[in-house]
Amino acid sequence: MEKKDNGFTRRDFIKGASFGVLTLSLGTLRFKGGEVFAQEPLKPYPYRTWEDLYKKQWTWDKVAKVTHPRNCWYQAHCSWDAFIKNGIIVREEQTADYPQTRPELSDFNPRGCQKGACYSARMYDPTRIKYPLKRVGERGEGKWKRLSWDEALTEIADTMIDIIAKEGPDTFLYDVGTNLSLGPQGLGLFRLCTLLDSGVLDCNPEIGDDHQGWAVTSGSMIGCGSADNWFYSDIVLIWAGNPSYTGMPYSHFLWEARYNGTRVIGISPDYNASVIHCDQWIPINIGTDAALAMGMAQVIVKEGLYNKEFIKEQTDMPFLVRDDTKQFLREKDLKENGRDDLFYIFDLKSQGIKEPPRATLTLGDLDPALEGSFEVETIQGKVKVRPAFEFLKDKLKDYSLDRVSQITGINPTIIESLARDIAKARTVTNVTNSCISKFYHGDLIERTQILVLALCGHFGKKGSGFNAFPMLIDDTNFRLAFAPPLPFKEALAAFEKSFAEQVKDLKQADYTDEMLSYEFGRRLEKTGITVSNTLFWYVHGGLNELSGRSKEWDKYLKRDVDEYVKESLEKGWQNVFPAPGKEPRILFECGGNVIRRVRGYTALLKTLWPKLHLIVTLDFRMGATGLHSDYVLPAAGYYEKDDFAGWVGPYQPFFQVTTRAVEPLHESKSEWEIHCLLAKKIQERAKQRNILTFKDKQGKERRFDNLYDILTYGRHYTEKDEEKVCRDSLALSPCFKGDWKHLKEKGWVKWEDIGKGFFGIGNATDIKPDEPIVPYTWHTDKKVPWPTLSRRMQFYIDQDFYLELGEELPIHKDPPISGGNYPLTVTGGHTRWSIHSMWRDEAHMLRLQRGQPVMYMSVADAQKRGIKDGEIVLVKNDIDSFEIMAKVAPAIRPGQVVIYHAWEQYQFKGHKLFQNLMPSPIKPTELAGGYFHLGPFFGQLSPGQSDRDTRVEVTRIA
Ligand code: SF4
Known part of the structure; x- marks a missing residue:
């Protein structure tokens, strides 16, 4: 037996330790064996470099305030410290310094979740897009060529100029998603769209987050x-x-x-x-x-x-x-x-x-x-x-x-x-x-x-x-997207003055602040700056073949949904751009993942994709939409830029920022920089090619050759000025006191005012510093009318479609049998292990689950079909089928199967994502309009998608 220089063998050690335990258990203080080891406890271990490894984990060069600013929705957002060493994020840790509202209330600490805790692993993992890519195979085939930024932007700018000049700006649409910020990212995106008079697709009803019932009753989907x-x-x-x-x-x-x-x-x-x-x-x-x-x-x-x-x-x-x-x-x-x-x-x-x-x-x-x-x-x-x-x-x-x-x-x-x-x-x-x-x-x-x-x-x-929909929003940047090319302070003042002038008649007609705000939103929808996603997919994307089949599955419908769609569009109750008969040509994806997201997405690939001459995705990771794009531009990750979401849910009334903890990885750039550079390239190429102007949707002439100058507010902010954009726009916020310098050091500031933006104002309340947020007190206490036709919470809706369908008052109707008359109903929801698709294929998160897509089913249903836990099953209905692992769970109700959302196509056999068989029928009442508050504006009161009523059968794959 090996003797150590202290004269003890391993056996002696064990004996000594046992004796120590024994003596302690006897309640004596005489700990003889332990005495010896206390003198030189680590001497038996000569190889000690592992200690350094461990200790060095707890050293760093600097700490930066960060968050994951755009992806968490209801739970958004949380302040984190990112620890940086040698230019690399080595870990993140919850800040956990939020205050209590009142002594008798719990505080908000610690905010965070396991996804945020491993974001630094995600940002460095192999899904990262490193440099601009151009498709060289078929769309979705996965064959790419590396381009320089200049090559990519030149090719994209040239195609945009050609299409917009020839076919009009309404053929260019931007899809955004839950990864959209209202910081510099959103400002660049919205400003580019407003200057080119193109449309931003409104994904919120399509996602199914539109709280249609609350919007119909209260005038907006917001309130929490x-x-x-x-x-x-x-x-x-x-x-x-x-x-x-x-x-x-x-x-x-x-x-x-x-x-x-x-x-x-x-x-x-x-x-x-x-x-x-x-x-x-x-x-x-x-x-x-x-x-x-x-x-x-x-x-x-x-x-x-x-x-x-x-x-x-x-x-x-x-x-x-x-x-x-x-x-x-x-x-x-x-x-x-x-x-x-x-x-x-x-x-x-x-x-x-x-x-x-x-x-x-x-x-x-x-x-x-x-x-x-x-x-x-x-x-x-x-x-x-x-x-x-x-x-x-x-x-x-x-x-x-x-x-x-x-x-x-x-x-x-x-x-x-x-x-x-x-x-x-x-x-x-x-x-x-x-x-x-x-x-x-x-x-x-x-x-x-x-x-x-x-x-x-x-x-x-x-x-x-x-x-209902929880949102506090500082929409300063949204307003700035429409403002003239001046430094932010002057630009915002000019915008507000012009809007006040436009709506002064409405103010005299007893419009409340809420009503005026929604009026602004409705005008954007009418002019095609914001466009209903669901209607766009329906008219241009081939989804009419699926979501237009409502009458087959909804026993209460007497007319085809197509008749309702046509009537609604003809009467101008709802809008779609480009108008039916004209084809869309350019689709940009930024902050979303449309191919993963849309129920019945296969129709888009079949019908919409061939119409599009240019598909560009800006993202930091390769998702399903990137894979089906023509160009993929590498965007900076959350810890690589100065940015803020601009909104949170009132559930937690704190505004958080993220800061440039490290420089953008590889060749990635912040979205603000990308939008500025794209505008610059369009301006440059337009001059070189002498295609200087285009006609907007109203037939008025606009210029390509000053796009960058206007987008950058008269070059007051350049592509490198993301931090200056943060600083100057936050200084104008009516929602909180906290300048950029303070926020950069602290990470968060408490919300103080709901502002006047058409998202936040629906909370209709004054935020008091030492009270929780209680919504709707403007109505209940100050007696300000609700922003509905009746100026009350409106339960009786005598709009034509509602009367026709017997829904003028709230009632119960049996759910439709979407997808066919099958015995099992699919439900779902956000998952615990990802926020949308962001972490769905992240290694740490997959380890906490089964490592692949699963469908939960009840014990009774599994037994009836001879299905065992962990087996791969076939799920089918009249629309399509897919394969998935069954997880047999006693928590699930017989007749129900649960698939938590946001798996990517490429995680399924044959890339067949479970949403392929969700037809998402359109409900005609959601096409209503011409009724004061029943008119679409961003996020609400246009048709939504549904998935919870999808019927399926499940069989064991032999
Ligand atoms: S992912 Fe969202 S909920 Fe999770 S820690 Fe980050 S900000 Fe918070």
Whole structure:
């Protein structure tokens, strides 16, 4: 046996250690063996260089503040320290210095997730795009040639000049995605598009994040409180969300609120990762949530538990509706040339029909009737009218507890007690994230959920309010994209002055700030600066062959969806650019991954791709869309540029920045620099080729040969000035106090104001420094009208399509059988191990799962089909098929299969991604328009895609 120079053998050591344990266990302090080793504990180990390796991990040259600024959506964003050594990020660590809002509330620390913790591995991994690439094989074949930046930009600029000059700028579209920032990245992109008069495709409804139900009811899809607001809730309903997966940095507030007495109730078909922490789980049949809500509304109304004052003041429930036409009684019914947007109530005090105030929600002396039937003399003769609440009561008769129980699978006593508990609670709020709007009837489901909360007045108080799309946004750069070529301060002032001039008539017509903001958005949509993605894919991308088949699967439809699309486009309710009949030619991808993202993407490859003469992707990693592009330009990663997302969800009210911790890797450049260089190249080539001008969509002449000068605000900011752009634009932000210097050192600043941008303003609240964010208080406390046609939360929608489909009020409709009559329904959601496709093929994240795409299925369904856990199965329906590994999980409901999203095509056999068989039928009510608030603007109120109703069969592959 080897003797060491201290005279001890390994056996002696073990004996000594055992003795030490023994003596300690005997409670004595005489630790004889340990005494010896304490003198020279490491002497037996001569090879000690490993210690250096370990110790040197904890040394660095500098630390920079970073975040992953654009990819996390509901959970966005978190401040991190990046540790840099020899020009390399060696690791990242959560900053974790966010403050508490109030002493009795939990704080926001530590924000972060496991994806962020390994971003530095992602940025250096082999998926990284190192230099400009040009396709040399067929699109998607994966054959590339390396180009210099100058070669790539010259070729791209020449093609753009030719196409835009010859076919018009509306043939050039930009697809953006969840990786889009409103920092320098977004500014460069939006400014290039506005100057070329081309369109930015609006992916939000197409993703299914558009909260159509809330937008129809409230006038915009936005509205949310902060996560610490849940501490004041008596009940939080996690109704169709899974924040343990999708809201890792803030979901702790939910579980901590329970210690403050909050009851957290999960309503979902499967026993998911969030439900396991809830006080109560209500398992519900897939897609039947509207029936549950209507059942509860029925109990609340029948038992008189509703909040009369609230619904009289804040909702359209007292507004009179004609029995004959089912339309609101309007001024135009009472007099020639009367207004279309002036409605009436029956005043119980004066016993007469009265016009409620328009400029405020305060009813003053009026006491509107919620019930009764009245006769009115109109210009067409006498008609019967009743308050909308009466019509609602009629509808609720269809929702007996027994019927609701049959539809939902929930016991009637549970429905009844839940309804009573919600009605009697002081404060109730919800967490849905963006699950609901991915259902075909998601608009109805959401409208019914909101109805339950509104009936009980759960708005405007701490701990209450419907949480819809969560967004606080500093949209300064979005406005600057339209501003004249001056330094930012002057440019913004000039833009604001010109916009104020354009809308001064509307202001005099009692438009609120919210209404004005949305008007700006609607004008952008009308002029094709923003374009509905879903309609674009439908008209130009071949998706009409799939999503146009709604009537086959939705038993309630009487007309083909194509008729609704044509009617909507003809009437100008919705728009698409280029207009039908003209082909798109150029598609740029920046911040998105359209080929991975779109349900039924195979149609795009078949129909749209051949029409496109130029497809360019700007990205830092090679994803499915890059693989199908003509050129791929390497963009800098999150830690390689100065940037900020410009938005967060109010769940966490902090604005974060990322900074250039290291120089852009390989030959990559920031998107700001790429857009400037592209504009510069277009300007240069236009001069060299003497193609100086083009006609915009209005037929007015614009110039190619000053594009760079204008884009850079009269060369006040060059391609190298990304930091200056950050500094000067943040100095103009109305949303917080914190200049770039402070943010660069600190990483974050607290949000102080919702601003006037058409995304953030929907929160309709004043942010108070020592209070959680409580949405909608402008309406409930300040009595500012809601931005809807009725100027109230509007549950009755008498727009033509709604009336035709019997959806003027919220109701339940059976889900469609999208894809054919098959026994299993696909659901999904954001995954725990990736945010969109960003980390889907990342080695660390794959190690935490099965390393390849999986589909969860119930034990019962697996047994019935002879499928064992881990086996590869074939999933099919009338549209297509694909293969995937089955994960048999007792948490899944029989009849349900779950595929969490964002796998890339190349992770499947034959590159057949699971979205190939999702037809995503269009719902006609989402094509509505011509109805004040029912008109599209960026992110909302245009048709969305759905995937949650897809039907499939699964078989074992022998
Ligand atoms: S990936 Fe998103 S949620 Fe995760 S740490 Fe980064 S910013 Fe936070």
